[in-house]
Amino acid sequence: MKVRKNDNVIMRNGKDSGKTGKILFTFPSENRVVVEGLNLVKRHLRARRQGQKGQIVNKERSVNVSSVQLMCPKCSKPTRIGYLLEGDSKVRICKKCNGEI
Numbered sequence: 001m002k003v004r005k006n007d008n009v010i011m012r013n014g015k016d017s018g019k020t021g022k023i024l025f026t027f028p029s030e031n032r033v034v035v036e037g038l039n040l041v042k043r044h045l046r047a048r049r050q051g052q053k054g055q056i057v058n059k060e061r062s063v064n065v066s067s068v069q070l071m072c073p074k075c076s077k078p079t080r081i082g083y084l085l086e087g088d089s090k091v092r093i094c095k096k097c098n099g100e101i
């Protein structure tokens, strides 16, 4: 997967298309990510104890990594990620501005 935790991404389809958010979790084996504030589903929590109220909370559901695109922190445009070899380490670069990500 090319995106990582804490990357800013933009949703490319679904009801949150065009919205941006930060990646909270990645699930590389399933190619899925959880983006903060996006793809929310309502969870109805039942009261567990007496006197406690049931409540509805919004929770992020994971989305397929192909539905999101990285927002470049340098040129703040949605971009694709390229790699550059610098010595022994791989550096991620923005395909649009060639800036290091």
Ligand SMILES: [Zn+2]
Binding pocket: 072, 073, 074, 075, 076, 077, 079, 094, 095, 096, 097, 098, 099
């Ligand atoms: Zn860029």
